[in-house]
Amino acid sequence: MDFFSRGYKGLLGEKGQPQSVEDTVAKLVDRASNSTLLEDRRAAILGLKGLSREYRQEVGEKGIGALLHILNEDKADIDTTKPILEILNILCTPDREDSATDVAIKFTDEIVQNSSNINLFLDILQEYDFYVRFHDVQLLSTLLAIKPDNVQGCVLTAPMGISRLMDLLGDRREIIRNEGLLLLISLTENNADIQKIVAFENAFEKLLEIITEEDGLNGGIIVQDCLHLILNLLRYNVSNQNFFRETSCIQKIPPLLSFSAEYQHHGFELEFLTQDWHEQKIANTIVLLELIKILVVPNNMNTVTNQNVMIQCGVLKTVIEISLSSNAPSVVKSHSLYALADLIRGNQNGQEYLAKTVVPVSHPLQSSENNAKPSPFNQISIPPRPAIMSLIVVAVGAEHLENYSTRAAATYAFESYTFNNINAQLVLASTLIPPPDDNPNSEIVIAKPQSAGSLLLSALLEWEDSEADPYVVWFASVIFSHILMNNERSKEYARGIFFGNGDDNEEENLSLLHSIAGNLMLATRQNAERQNADVRVLIGYLCILCIWLWDSPISVREFLSESGHLQMLITSITQSSGVDARVQGLCAFLLGICYEFNHNIDPQITRSTLQQILLNRIGYDQFVNRITRLRESPHFKHASQYLQVVPEEVAKGLPELYFDYVFVEFFKKNYETIQRSIRDPNAKSFSGFKGSDYQGDNDSVITSYKDVIHTQEKEISQLKESIKQLEQQLESQKLSAENQLSSLNNEIDTLKKTIETKTADNVKLEKEREDLYDCIADQEASVKKYRERLIALNQEVSDIEEEDDEGEGDDDDEE
């Protein structure tokens, strides 16, 4: 009391007259700085404090410098420190109405300009007194809110600064701890260096400890704040993310999500499935799910490592349970489904884990029928089903339990499951055929048995009810597209599906592809007549067909085998009004795909026929315009990458989801090729085209790639030219060589023939000669014989010479 009387005496003049405020403030500042007695100084400070709310400007202008000086000198004196901190806090807190021109900004500037002031406040944190600490933390928060950069800079360069602030988290007095937490949250916003130092000071561990002490996610707002701070430390900060993982903090997440090693115990499972979700718990859970997502952002370098740790330590398991079998409210479930999606995206382990998981089915409908309290026993008496099946059930809204945002999240999770996962696509495609009705395993289920695929197909084809909820078809079409995407074997399975009245007569049975196209035709007609076909249904069907026919000549042939299909596309494209521009664009794209992948298997409609139709009946320019209008339509351009529903849209009725981002990417990658090949009839069809997985969102990157492509194109055309020349050269050379060769061959032939005849002659002559020799020999022999006979005869003659002259005449004849 004494303080007050002394202080306020200053307000009175010598004659008891009130003084001006300026004079009073000046007098108090003077006393606070110069009085010899500590008590007088304290009294003057209290006096200033009394004036500071009402006369902020006056006190601030005259007093700030002096007060800071006193604080520096007398910081050991709690009774001095406390009110000064309070005054500074008041001076720097802007009035709500007019914060931009507020004097508070000026005073804050004045204080933070000198970094030694911030250091002073950080030093004062060592004081344990409750009010000193409290006001000091508040003052730092106030300054930080107005001048974040300066304060962050000062704290960063004060070697002990952050470690003093971190000590606040260990303060047993809850108010101080909570204020410190809030200060750290704003301090770590957008400053990676501070984030790292805070993490270095064991923030993760300390915060997780507090969360556990405060009863985990069931705890109050303090838990949310702790999680928020962890989030700040991890977001965009790879180094801290590594630190978080390396210090085994990921392993501490599952217990927080009510996961336990004792989960197998039935009682615990019930407890888990029937939790009470109060508002704060919802908020806490959402921040924690956000935290999980930050560690597994698609395409980050560390994502796969983090995913694997999370799969291994049970984060994925808990997230699946919250998503698909807990009693969590929709808003939690949709966050949880998005987290689930990122946990398994592109990760084979995660995808396999999800595929193997079966989840209990909670069925609130049943308990309401019983008209009793929702009994957990009823809820889990329905046999569990595969998690994948549950995803589809949620996405197509088969049980009418979830809102659009949760259904979109489930669809996105499904997409992540099939992303880079050919086996998953095939397994799902193989379930498209409905299981037999008399399946003995399905007795318990009242409804007719369904597989994941058959459930999907029935949702896909039930478009007639789509006025109220076009998203049954739309989500089903997105899911179905992901089963078919770039997978010819899945398409083959799908081509094998027929619907009919049970007859085996295939002529009357309708194939799935034709059913979808038929539905599209009916829906198009109804849409044109402003009846109950939402444009989303048309878009959904068209997107499926584009993905189905892409790079699949057999499917193209099947599609074109019904001439009405082509007619419908042409009619839609050529209408000048009354047809949605997006639908027209998709029709044009689909027609282009039919052209591109028509390998003339069907003699009825060949590539050139199609081209003629396209150029004559539609015209190239119109064709391109339709595609361009689709590309420029806002829902196409701004398709949500994560298939997210903006809550405000739902409030207005239906969400504004028209295109799946994956389809948009697929379209962007390919539409130019389609356009080019139609314009240039000689362009080669690019069957077996496998596009790169390039996903660029940066214009400069795109242009740089375009440049590269241009130069490469030039190079290619040059090379092609030179190849042509070389080929020609080769051809002519080949020709001349061939000529030469054949003439030489001829020559050889004739020579051969001559040789042959000559040899034959030779042989003949030889033989003749031989014969002649023989003849000569014979002759000689006979000559010899005759000579001998002659000699003998001569002898005889000489003997009977005189007797017989006729014998001599005979001898002469013989010679």
Add this chain to the structure above:
Amino acid sequence: MSSNYTYDYIIKYIIIGDTGVGKSCLLLQFTDRRFQPAHDLTIGVEFGARFVDVEGKKIKLQIWDTAGQESFRSITRSYYRGAAGALLVYDITRRETFDHLLIWLEDARQHSNSNTTIMLIGNKSDLESKRAVSYAEGEAFAQQHGLFFMETSAKTADNVEESFVDTAKDIYEKIKQGVFDVSNESNGIKVGGHLQSKNVLPLTTDNGNNCC
């Protein structure tokens, strides 16, 4: 898998020294066993971790690799106090990085815990032909200031393992002797959960052993 996450001790290190002496490369060689000749300039501070074995104890080293540039000096100071080990690195081919050691040492002594083990490292020992600081000089400096000393090559991995492990050995020795208050994590040491829960803080048990 889960055994990977159990440890007997966690020890925090920092790596300091002029820019371009190879701090990040030493860390990369130690944690990933690879060498990256064109390493980006470190911005602020980067983190790495690895297990080492000292006397049968599983010790997890958490290492903060700091930016050597002058402009980051004020930020990196915040890490000194919480570290139990510091690797002070210079480049044996650049005299000035050796000449700056005193400034670094002063900084470290001023801001760090007095029990911090400091290892002086002359890096790039593979570049013998360009050597500008002799081994003897490095050794003498270390001796004079009570530091451990080693010459390493982040490129060939020569002595890299040893420099980290020997530092850990010294710190573990200090833990056993009770030099550190291991209950206070701000000293850069954390005791594994199983050691804590059994109340067998090495302070008491190992002192007993030493008596025998």
